[in-house]
Amino acid sequence: MGQRTTVATTFGSAVRESVGSSLAAVDAELARRYPGDAGTRQPVHTVYVPADVFTAGTVREWGDRALAALDEHAPDAEAFAAVLGLPGELAGPVHERVRAKLEREPVEDLRIDFEDGYGPRPDAEEDAAAARAARLVAEAYADGTAAPYMGVRVKCMEAAVRDRGIRTLDVFLTGLMEAGGLPGGLVLTLPKVSYPEQVVAMARLAGEFETAHGLAEGRIRFEIQIETTQAILGADGRATVARLIDAGAGRVTGLHYGTFDYSAACGVGAAHQAPDHPVADHAKAVMQVAAAGTGVRLSDGSTNVLPVGTTARVHEAWRLHHGLVRRSLARAYYQGWDMHPGHLPTRYAAVYAYYREGLERAAARLVAYTERAGGDVLDEPATARALSGHLLRGLDCGAVGTAEVTGLTGLDRAALERLAGRPAGRGF
Numbered sequence: 001m002g003q004r005t006t007v008a009t010t011f012g013s014a015v016r017e018s019v020g021s022s023l024a025a026v027d028a029e030l031a032r033r034y035p036g037d038a039g040t041r042q043p044v045h046t047v048y049v050p051a052d053v054f055t056a057g058t059v060r061e062w063g064d065r066a067l068a069a070l071d072e073h074a075p076d077a078e079a080f081a082a083v084l085g086l087p088g089e090l091a092g093p094v095h096e097r098v099r100a101k102l103e104r105e106p107v108e109d110l111r112i113d114f115e116d117g118y119g120p121r122p123d124a125e126e127d128a129a130a131a132r133a134a135r136l137v138a139e140a141y142a143d144g145t146a147a148p149y150m151g152v153r154v155k156c157m158e159a160a161v162r163d164r165g166i167r168t169l170d171v172f173l174t175g176l177m178e179a180g181g182l183p184g185g186l187v188l189t190l191p192k193v194s195y196p197e198q199v200v201a202m203a204r205l206a207g208e209f210e211t212a213h214g215l216a217e218g219r220i221r222f223e224i225q226i227e228t229t230q231a232i233l234g235a236d237g238r239a240t241v242a243r244l245i246d247a248g249a250g251r252v253t254g255l256h257y258g259t260f261d262y263s264a265a266c267g268v269g270a271a272h273q274a275p276d277h278p279v280a281d282h283a284k285a286v287m288q289v290a291a292a293g294t295g296v297r298l299s300d301g302s303t304n305v306l307p308v309g310t311t312a313r314v315h316e317a318w319r320l321h322h323g324l325v326r327r328s329l330a331r332a333y334y335q336g337w338d339m340h341p342g343h344l345p346t347r348y349a350a351v352y353a354y355y356r357e358g359l360e361r362a363a364a365r366l367v368a369y370t371e372r373a374g375g376d377v378l379d380e381p382a383t384a385r386a387l388s389g390h391l392l393r394g395l396d397c398g399a400v401g402t403a404e405v406t407g408l409t410g411l412d413r414a415a416l417e418r419l420a421g422r423p424a425g426r427g428f
Contacts, residue, residue, distance in 0.1 A: 044108055044351050048337065049117070056139065058110070077094075084319065086353055098349050114126065114152060134174075146183070152188060152189070153191055154188070189223045191225040192228055196243045199224065223253055224245075226287055256301070260273050263280065266279040318346045329354045355390070366411070389420040392417065
């Protein structure tokens with residue numbers, strides 16, 4: 001007892017040091033390209049609102065309209081569950097949490113759109129709209145009415161609209177600086193990216209703005225929308241998405257699939273353009289592999305089937321949207337687009353049911369892992385990270401409560417963040 005066992009070895013320290021030296025560049029490259037998840041909250045959706053209709057009351061208006069849709073078309077938990085096919089044990093908790101969410105925080109991520117939803121306008125009109133957007137966003141963060149994440153989608157880097165997009169970005173960011181600085185929840189979206197050089201250009205603009213205003217390098221980051229076939233497969237036959245991420249030099253935060261532009265580019269007819277079409281699945285699979293480990297988040301696209309009209313039509317649209325959201329979640333797309341206030345009830349219903357229905361099982365597996373208690377599933381550290389991340393996403397969006405998770409796992413949020421590999425305290 002207590003005696004140290006001597007074992008025989010062959011490799012000397014010089015060999016180990018030589019191997020380490022030979023792989024130093026690879027170690028650095030892995031750390032640069034694959035830093036892992038940022039550890040911050042990822043919104044469950046993005047709402048796009050044309051710049052000319054965005055107002056100081058847009059977030060609250062979307063919540064009120066969503067609540068009104070529930071009141072009219074599914075006034076209680078049982079009715080809502082019946083429409084969506086939710087099991088009885090989830091009907092009450094999901095309905096209660098959906099209504100609370102719509103009252104408290106109806107929109108998690110809002111993008112003021114200066115691209116397709118806004119269209120071409122006279123320069124003076126778009127200048128004024130961009131300045132107004134900056135003022136309203138700054139005021140919303142100041143008075144506490146902002147969505148957790150807000151920003152703009154400007155026109156793309158293609159020649160015909162490039163100057164206009166750059167100017168709108170400049171007016172918006174400069175307006176925010178004049179109003180007190182860039183808010184923590186700022187998100188910028190670059191659409192219709194086809195070539196890495198366009199991402200390089202956007203990164204250059206971000207760097208130039210930082211230098212001009214004395215901001216820290218890397219403060220301004222942005223999302224890329226995958227809407228062109230060239231973003232998936234280049235003219236040379238090589239996959240392109242990883243090159244787009246790399247071109248951003250650490251500034252790319254997300255990849256958003258553009259359902260309708262990408263489907264149309266592939267020749268898909270209007271009636272079949274949807275997030276579950278095979279061309280969509282192919283594009284998103286490529287995006288997923290390219291982004292894995294990079295810290296770049298993924299977002300699915302949207303459906304253009306709106307829940308409006310008679311109750312029967314609303315129920316049909318709700319079932320479609322709910323099914324699409326569930327499908328995305330199962331495929332590890334934890335974010336998507338919502339195009340209408342009537343989509344909010346089914347967005348949150350799908351998300352909340354997804355996290356609640358597997359809560360006890362996920363918690364039990366995590367307890368077994370942390371206590372090495374065994375069970376019918378032998379989990380790896382990577383699975384423990386995924387289980388912890390799953391619970392944290394449920395906490396972030398309001399699907400589950402802190403006391404509920406701690407009661408089931410014995411772990412507080414800080415412990416979950418450590419297991420998930422998140423920097424502590426960066427959930428929001």
